[in-house]
Amino acid sequence: MRKSAATLLLALALPVATLAQAPVQYTVAFPNAVHHEAQVTVVFSELPAGPLQVRMARSSPGRYALHEFAKNVYAVAATDSKGNALTVSRPDPYGWDVSGHDGTVRFTYTLFGDRTDGTYAGIDAIHAHLNMPATLAYGKGQEQRPAEVKFKLPTGWQVATQLRPDATKGTYYAPHMQYLMDSPTSLGPQKVRSWQHQGRTIEMAVLHEGTDAELDAYTEKTKKIVQEAGAVFGELPAFDFGRYTFVANYLPQTSSDGMEHRNSTSVTSNRPLRGDYAVNNLGTVSHEFFHAWNVERIRPRDLEPFDFDRANMSNSLWFAEGFTQYYGDLIMRRAGIFTDDQYAQYALSGLVNAILNSPGAARYSPVQMSQQAPFVDAAAAIDPNNRGNTYLSYYLIGGANALALDMLLRQNHKTTLDAYMRAVWEQHGKEQQNYAPAKPYTLADLQRVLGQVSKDTAFAGQFFRQHILGHELPKFEQLLAPAGLLVRRARAGQVSLGTRLTYNPADSTASIGTPYLDSPLYQAGLDREDVLRKLDGQRLSSPKAVQELLAAHKPGDVVAVEYRTRGGIRTTQLTLTEDPVLEVVTYEAAKRPVTKAMKKFRADWLNGKTK
Known part of the structure; x- marks a missing residue:
């Protein structure tokens, strides 16, 4: 973590002897794991006089909303170096103040955790998967001290972590709180x-119920992903302790998630490591490993350093997450896990359909979508919202713009998005100091580097004005044609109501979700939670019946609709429109001729970059 000017001035004012501070010592034990509890002890020593402020994090690296981890902490107590009980008060919901200590505070608490994912803590008799902000309390003013963590393990358990092991002490080391968390x-x-790759140790530490053969096959595919990701940047990062760990949990009680970290990633899913399930899991592996460069070392200035006391907003998640979304799937193709047709179906169709059919993307920019993260990134709220018409995930809007930019660079500037990412890496990622980027980037930096790589500053400025700061939509039909890829309606000629229906079998009605701006229901004046009673004179007895009814119509047909709204029962006319869902298919699948130039363009883009 970079030190602020105030921190540096304070350090200069202190005697030299005080700068080498004792580590904060943690012990984590599991005497009641079957009931999802851990016992945590933290020893703070060499403290200055006055109360010690102990806090739980409110947010977590890679997450941008508030999660209030203190809610799962109880049975708090504190003693001094002689075991004398200390006064513990509660100044706010997020922590505790400890008074009367003698320079040492031994702080203990019980932690409850029963959600295994990248954000929370999941504890049971089988395992513990710990996100540190959800697990470990910290002391205000102690953030720059190193930390040592000792895990008291049940029989048969081992540790998987990016923390540096110290075999002589039986502890795990972090240089400061930012790294620990x-x-x-x-x-x-x-x-x-x-295994070894480019002089670095890459390891998978996996909890799963499958066979060793399944894990071996999964590991071989992961090796290819690691190689292809490294090829984008020309090298692996210099992992701080020479090692990168996939901290993987595929047990049945696990929630699906992926969370990037500096020298590791937390990947969790209840899907096993076989068949199509393995492919889905590998998609998360690919995305998260790309983060070892993009967002962990190539890091936006507005996220550095991460603030654990508040929600963290960034203007650049369209790049940090969105460009990573694009590359996660592209690397799967280059690694041979996807075919061209599968890549078009699963990856390109999703990006193109999302941005071109999102009302929000037509109104708001990728920067504005990034700024919404504190409200949408696993944030909890109970009031209704209108995000269906105002928001598109920065993963998708960023990924779609990454695809568009790659096509523009390849077609018009004799370069690639790979070259752009390498240039950003060289200028804003490769140099690190104190386990943090030396030169975190701004939006202006990203535009400047694009001008350098494309050798066209006017193009770079225009792209950012129109597509990043603005909300002009890419013309994917033109952009993808040189690769022999066709953008078309997935259900051409078929009609759609354009919203989600929840069927009520008891009375043959259906409640509608939030209708999209241009949908037939929205234009007819229907709103969320209105109840469709009759459509074209027929009751809505089942999803199949509604599908058959719509199949009998064509775009432009006008049908009568009877519905119940907050003002009572109403009737109106509904003009049906063509189902807007888009798909991307290869020219081969569309039975169109494919030229040699198209094949070469596609191969240069999608084929693997390693031998």
């Missing part, structure tokens, strides 16, 4: 696969 840890009967 960025270090997810999985405890349980690990199955480990390890």
